[in-house]
Amino acid sequence: MANMPVSEMRLPPHLAHLLAARRLDTAKDVLSLPEVELMAILDAGLPTARAAVALVSEAACPPCQTALTLLEERVRLGGGGRLATTLCGLDEALGGGIPMGKLTEVVGPSGIGKTQFCLKLALLAALPEYYGGLDGRVVYIDTEFKFSSRRMIEIGQKSFPQIFRQGLAQKMAGRILVTRPTSLADFTKSLEEMKVTLLQHDVKLLIVDSMAALMSLENEKATAGFRQHPLRWTLSFLKSIAEFSRVPVVVTNQVRSQSNDDGYHFSFEVDKKDGNKCAERFDSHLVAALGIQWAHAVTVRLVFESHSGHRFIKVAKSPMSPAVAFPFVVESSGITLLRDESIDVTGPEITSIRCQGQNVLAR
Amino acid sequence: MGEQSGAQNAWDMLSDEQSQKHITTGSGDLNDILGGGIHCKEVTEIGGVPGVGKTQLGIQLAINVQIPVEYGGLGGKAVYIDTEGSFMVERVYQIAEGCIRDILEHFPHSHEKSSSGQKQLQPEHFLADIYYFRICSYTEQIAVINYLEKFLGEHKDVRIVVIDNVTFHFRQDFEDLALRTRVLSGLSLKLMKIAKTYNLAVVLLNQVTTKFTEGSFQLTLALGDSWSHSCTNRLILYWNGNERYAHLDKSPSLPVASAPYAVTGKGIRDAVSSHHKRARVT
Numbered sequence: 001m002a003n004m005p006v007s008e009m010r011l012p013p014h015l016a017h018l019l020a021a022r023r024l025d026t027a028k029d030v031l032s033l034p035e036v037e038l039m040a041i042l043d044a045g046l047p048t049a050r051a052a053v054a055l056v057s058e059a060a061c062p063p064c065q066t067a068l069t070l071l072e073e074r075v076r077l078g079g080g081g082r083l084a085t086t087l088c089g090l091d092e093a094l095g096g097g098i099p100m101g102k103l104t105e106v107v108g109p110s111g112i113g114k115t116q117f118c119l120k121l122a123l124l125a126a127l128p129e130y131y132g133g134l135d136g137r138v139v140y141i142d143t144e145f146k147f148s149s150r151r152m153i154e155i156g157q158k159s160f161p162q163i164f165r166q167g168l169a170q171k172m173a174g175r176i177l178v179t180r181p182t183s184l185a186d187f188t189k190s191l192e193e194m195k196v197t198l199l200q201h202d203v204k205l206l207i208v209d210s211m212a213a214l215m216s217l218e219n220e221k222a223t224a225g226f227r228q229h230p231l232r233w234t235l236s237f238l239k240s241i242a243e244f245s246r247v248p249v250v251v252t253n254q255v256r257s258q259s260n261d262d263g264y265h266f267s268f269e270v271d272k273k274d275g276n277k278c279a280e281r282f283d284s285h286l287v288a289a290l291g292i293q294w295a296h297a298v299t300v301r302l303v304f305e306s307h308s309g310h311r312f313i314k315v316a317k318s319p320m321s322p323a324v325a326f327p328f329v330v331e332s333s334g335i336t337l338l339r340d341e342s343i344d345v346t347g348p349e350i351t352s353i354r355c356q357g358q359n360v361l362a363r
Numbered sequence: 364m365g366e367q368s369g370a371q372n373a374w375d376m377l378s379d380e381q382s383q384k385h386i387t388t389g390s391g392d393l394n395d396i397l398g399g400g401i402h403c404k405e406v407t408e409i410g411g412v413p414g415v416g417k418t419q420l421g422i423q424l425a426i427n428v429q430i431p432v433e434y435g436g437l438g439g440k441a442v443y444i445d446t447e448g449s450f451m452v453e454r455v456y457q458i459a460e461g462c463i464r465d466i467l468e469h470f471p472h473s474h475e476k477s478s479s480g481q482k483q484l485q486p487e488h489f490l491a492d493i494y495y496f497r498i499c500s501y502t503e504q505i506a507v508i509n510y511l512e513k514f515l516g517e518h519k520d521v522r523i524v525v526i527d528n529v530t531f532h533f534r535q536d537f538e539d540l541a542l543r544t545r546v547l548s549g550l551s552l553k554l555m556k557i558a559k560t561y562n563l564a565v566v567l568l569n570q571v572t573t574k575f576t577e578g579s580f581q582l583t584l585a586l587g588d589s590w591s592h593s594c595t596n597r598l599i600l601y602w603n604g605n606e607r608y609a610h611l612d613k614s615p616s617l618p619v620a621s622a623p624y625a626v627t628g629k630g631i632r633d634a635v636s637s638h639h640k641r642a643r644v645t
Contacts, residue, residue, distance in 0.1 A: 001502075001503065002499075002500040002501075002502035002503060027502055027506065028500075028502040031502050031505040031506055031509075032501075032502065032505075032542070032546065033546075034542075034545045034546055034548075034549045035549060037545075053509055054509060054510075054512070054513065056506070057505070057506040057507070057508075057509035057510045058506075058509075058510050058513065059506075060502060060503060060506040061496070061503065061506040061507045061509075061510040062496055062497055062498055062499075062503055062507070064494050064495070064496055064514070065494075065495045065496075065497075066490065066491050066492070066493060066494055066495060067443070067450075067452055067455050067489075067490035067491070067493040067495055068487055068490040068491040068493075070450075070452045070490075070495060071452045071453075071455075071456065071487075071490055074452055074453075095453055099451070101448070102448060233535070235535070236532075236535055239447070239448060240499060242448075243448055265581060265582060266581065266582045266583070266599060266601060266610070267576070267581050267582075267583070268599070268610055268612065268619075269601070295412075295413040295414075296413045296447075296528075296531070296570045297447065297531070299448065299449065299451075301413075301414070316414065317413060317414040319418060319419070319449065319451040319454045320451060320453065320454055322626065322627075322628075323414075346605045346606075347602060347604055347605025347606065350414065
């Protein structure tokens with residue numbers, strides 16, 4: 001409630017007038033100033049400034065809950081707050097599936113299966129509840145023109161033959177809205193319109209495939225310093241959409257090859273810098289263009305990688321589970337796990353992304 | 364010497380310091396480098412790369428502060444300020460269960476004691492004693508920190524305030540960096556005052572960023588040098604080979620040191636390689 005107007009706060013009249021006279025109209029206006037500066041602007045003493053800050057803060061502060069009421073709300077909303085992927089091992093590791101109301105990142109090298117995974121999720125969200133779906137619409141933001149209706153219907157027919165045989169293909173496909181923004185401005189505009197759409201049209205899943213493509217479009221035009229801003233705004237907007245509408249948001253991310261001087265350390269780790277070059281390459285792949293800020297902001301990170309002749313889905317970041325990986329293949333019915341028992345992943349392997357034996361970085 | 368307002372002589376402070384309680388982290392090794400655990404009356408900053416366990420530790424502390432006095436804990440309540448939506452309530456439940464299981468293991472006859480006036484050893488009771496604020500902008504973050512002074516006056520049993528994480532909104536939305544520094548200084552002073560006035564621990568989780576120093580990029584905690592002065596203690600969580608480590612980077616009385624820890628299904632515990640045989644409840 002940063003934009004909460006001061007006029008709605010029921011402050012004592014003398015304070016309300018004082019703030020209005022100085023054009024401090026919202027909570028944000030008042031609270032963005034250090035106390036001393038507020039005093040100067042109001043031309044008032046410290047007690048007055050303090051009183052104003054205390055009252056405005058109390059009004060603008062979000063309501064207090066307890067962890068117990070959160071749990072009870074989660075139980076009441078039902079569904080465990082997850083979208084099951086039907087990949088049993090993965091669902092178990094994630095506590096039921098992709099979490100609702102949070103941002104999940106799917107990152108990996110090109111061609112490994114991220115879009116296949118997204119297509120399957122889109123289908124699952126559209127399926128009726130008695131088939132394990134969310135019975136809702138899906139918004140699929142396709143920035144690289146990778147969405148294939150034909151492929152999605154094929155996945156549907158092979159994974160859920162009983163449903164699709166009944167001719168529900170058209171209905172299911174009709175629930176998936178695909179938009180293809182060609183620039184960040186386009187994307188931003190669709191996101192803004194999204195907030196309303198999500199509620200009005202019973203959208204149950206939002207997919208952005210891929211985020212990195214949009215960012216690199218902008219990078220070609222923008223100056224170096226500007227690069228951070230669209231990302232930051234997009235990040236918080238996506239998160240707020242997710243939480244506000246309780247919808248899972250899945251974003252795919254690309255990788256780029258590692259350059260020689262990547263691999264960062266804290267200053268107290270000084271002796272590591274001269275150490276084994278090989279070990280360095282494992283570290284801190286998150287520090288790259290979409291980089292570390294992005295990595296902090298997502299709640300769940302699924303890394304799709306390949307090594308030792310297999311492809312793996314690795315749960316690299318999740319509040320609910322330690323890092324584990326599952327080998328998978330891509331078949332006509334979409335992504336399938338080769339085994340449901342997870343493989344533990346520890347140490348630097350958690351954050352690295354491997355592509356045919358080489359390490360790559362998240363873009 | 365007379366009673367100068369606000370001043371205390373060092374001898375009195377010493378006995379204060381010694382009687383000060385600590386909040387166990389769940390890992391004996393981590394407690395050791397911290398001098399027993401997270402200190403009340405102080406602000407501790409905990410930073411690290413994504414996925415290393417900051418939120419896990421924040422939640423663990425919000426649970427451990429509630430360990431009843433008869434089991435060696437503070438028997439207090441917690442305030443958890445969530446700025447990014449990292450607080451996953453099912454995980455909090457798991458960690459509460461893990462803590463209770465360890466208490467019962469250490470104190471096998473506790474379930475036989477009468478529970479009059481004592482906290483019931485049920486996860487729901489632990490969850491009920493975590494006051495939760497979800498904030499979505501830096502304005503709300505400032506508002507809640509300001510409001511805490513009144514809130515804590517009305518809830519005197521709170522012994523820890525966790526802000527997870529303090530950086531997110533300030534890195535994003537604040538255009539005027541100089542103003543940001545001044546606002547942050549004001550906030551950090553407020554937090555220090557809250558810690559001292561209400562005799563509780565303030566724990567600030569922080570993200571990392573890269574900084575170009577000494578000819579190369581290094582990892583450092585976000586919000587810059589001006590913020591780094593604000594905290595009494597700083598703990599940095601990082602990866603050392605295959606293990607998670609914590610490095611005590613700043614402390615008024617303890618030496619710089621590192622220790623391994625683990626994130627398990629039950630919460631934060633000693634690393635497998637630790638010499639501590641059992642989970643630390645006290």
